Amino acid sequence: MRILGIDPGLRLTGFGIIDKTGGKLVYVSSGRIRTVEGELPVRLKSIMDHLNEVIAEHKPDHVAIEQVFVNVNPKSTLMLGQARGAAICTAVLNNLSVAEYTALQIKQAVVGEGHARKEQVQEMVxxxxxxxxxxxxxxxxxxxxxxxxxxxGLGLGTLSTAGYRVKRGRLI
Structure with a gap:
């Protein structure tokens, strides 16, 4: 199974591709999509074009994307949401399934701590x-x-989650 992970951003969108064979994870590729300053539609198109290239070159089976968190600045949150929407639309237009994870879920799965620092995530990756x-x-x-x-996804895809919720990256 080949998985494309996306960290959406209007200025910088990160992407990472891994293969999973049994229980083994293998690095394939990663990088950043840097948009130029300018009008929002042009920046969103840049994200879509670059992700289309990544998808065409690496042919992932699944896409996983980080969910938007509500920022102090509503304008920044809206802009991030639009970049995220462009990434999701690109995946869907390429007939790929999209899974969404919160930052807490991602950090919990990789570091074992939902409030891990960026440096800890980098080192564990x-x-x-x-x-x-x-x-x-x-x-x-x-x-x-x-x-x-x-x-x-922390097992959430295989467990019945009815009546439960996620708190601090854990099912409660």
């Missing part, structure tokens, strides 16, 4: 995928999202 160097933060977050999906 490096170790889990046996990388020789530290990935950039956006790419590391995208790879972490893919790893979370590979681990069954």
């Amino acid at each position: 490096r170790r889990l995928l046996r990388l020789t160097g530290q990935p950039a933060t956006d790419a590391a977050d995208a790879l972490a999202c893919a790893i979370c999906h590979a681990h069954g």
Whole structure:
């Protein structure tokens, strides 16, 4: 199974691709999509075009994307949501299923702590995928999202979650 993880952002969108064979995770590729300053529609198109290229080149089976968190600045939250929407639309237009995970779920799956720092996520991604160097933060977050999906999204896809909720990255 090949998984494309996406860390959406209007200025920088991270992507990471891993293969899962049995219980083994293998790094395939990662990077960042940097949009140029300008009108919003042009920036969203840039995200879509670059993700289309990544999908065409690597042919993932699944896409995992980080959910938007509500920021102090509503305008920033809205802009992030639009970048996220562009990424989701690109995946769906390529007939890929999309799984969504909160930052807490991703950190819990990769680090074991829902409130882990970015440096901890980077280091665990490096170790889990046996990388020789530290990935950039956006790419590391995208790879972490893919790893979370590979681990069954904390098992939420296989457990009956009726009557439960997620708190601090845990099912309660």
